[in-house]
Each structure stands twice: as structure tokens, then as C-alpha cells.
Amino acid sequence: MAENxxxxxxxxxxxxxxxxxxxxxxxxxxxxxxxxxxxxxxxxMPGVKKENVKIKLEDGSLVIMGRINYDEEIxxxxxxxxxxxxxxxxxxxxxxxxxxxxxxxxxxxxVLTVRLPKHERIKxxxxxxx
Numbered sequence: 524m525a526e527n528x529x530x531x532x533x534x535x536x537x538x539x540x541x542x543x544x545x546x547x548x549x550x551x552x553x554x555x556x557x558x559x560x561x562x563x564x565x566x567x568m569p570g571v572k573k574e575n576v577k578i579k580l581e582d583g584s585l586v587i588m589g590r591i592n593y594d595e596e597i598x599x600x601x602x603x604x605x606x607x608x609x610x611x612x613x614x615x616x617x618x619x620x621x622x623x624x625x626x627x628x629x630x631x632x633x634v635l636t637v638r639l640p641k642h643e644r645i646k647x648x649x650x651x652x653x
Contacts, residue, residue, distance in 0.1 A: 539577065539588075546593045547609035551635075562621070562639040568611045569633040570596070576635060578628055585615045585626075587635060 551566040564585075568576075571589035579586050589611040596608050617623070621639045628637040 539590075542590055542593070542610060546590075547607075548588075548612040549607045549609035550613050551587070551589070551611040553613060560641060562641070564615070564635075564637040564639065566611070566613065566635040566637070567633065568630075568635055571611065571630070571633065571635075573630045576628075576630055578635075578637065580617075580623055580626070583616060585617050585637070585639075586613075587615075587637070588612050589635065 551568045553567070554565040556563050556565075564587075566587055566589075568589040570591040575590040577586075577588040591610055593608075593610060617639065620641055622642045625640040626637065628635060630636075
């Protein structure tokens with residue numbers, strides 16, 4: 524059983540690496556907004572399923588990747604095509620004001636929402652006058 528899990532991990536890693544080398548990648552459209560407590564990053568990735576999203580933190584950057592069914596997409600006989608074909612990849616430098624241990628994300632209707640919580644020390648505070 525453990526051997527099967529290892530094979531799946533190796534195949535998954537290999538398939539992401541192969542896709543990075545052999546398939547085209549485009550930057551998803553992104554919106555970023557701020558609340559008192561958090562920053563929110565919304566990445567528009569139509570055609571991407573939850574199991575085909577990878578988010579990682581590396582060297583002070585947030586990397587988001589989403590894979591489409593690339594072979595199916597490029598084999599279509601388009602009459603009109605106004606969008607770029609490719610998997611999605613985008614990298615963002617993140618500030619040390621972000622609490623990296625509390626970042627979370629979800630995907631719904633082709634929109635990846637990443638919540639980047641602010642450290643307590645930078646949240647706005649109201650000081651009571653005594």
C-alpha cells in the first residue's frame with residue numbers, strides 16, 4: 524500500500540514537471556484586495572479542477588499553478604478563439620507582513636481565492652484615549 528502511494532507521488536511530480544517542460548503556460552488574470560485583517564488574491568483559471576491546482580511558498584514567493592486538460596484543449600477545431608491556450612502559472616513576491624502559516628485557499632467556479640492573513644503587528648488598531 525505504501526509503495527502505491529509513493530508511485531502516485533512520483534507520477535504526480537513527474538506529470539507536473541513534464542507539463543512545465545512540454546505544455547504552454549499563461550498568467551491568469553488576478554485581482555488582489557485588502558481588508559483590515561487579510562489580503563485576498565483571486566486568480567481566474569477557467570477549466571481548472573481543484574485536484575489540478577498547486578500552490579506553494581518558496582523563497583518568499585507565492586506560486587500558483589493550475590492545469591487544464593491540455594491535450595483536449597489543443598486538439599479542438601476552433602471557429603473563434605479569443606483566449607490563450609495554456610495551463611496557468613503566476614508567481615508573487617509576498618511581504619513579511621503576511622502570516623505564512625495561516626494562508627488558505629479554495630477554488631470555486633474557476634476562481635482560485637487565496638487568503639493571505641496579516642500578522643497581528645500590522646493590523647490597524649484603534650487606541651483608546653484615557
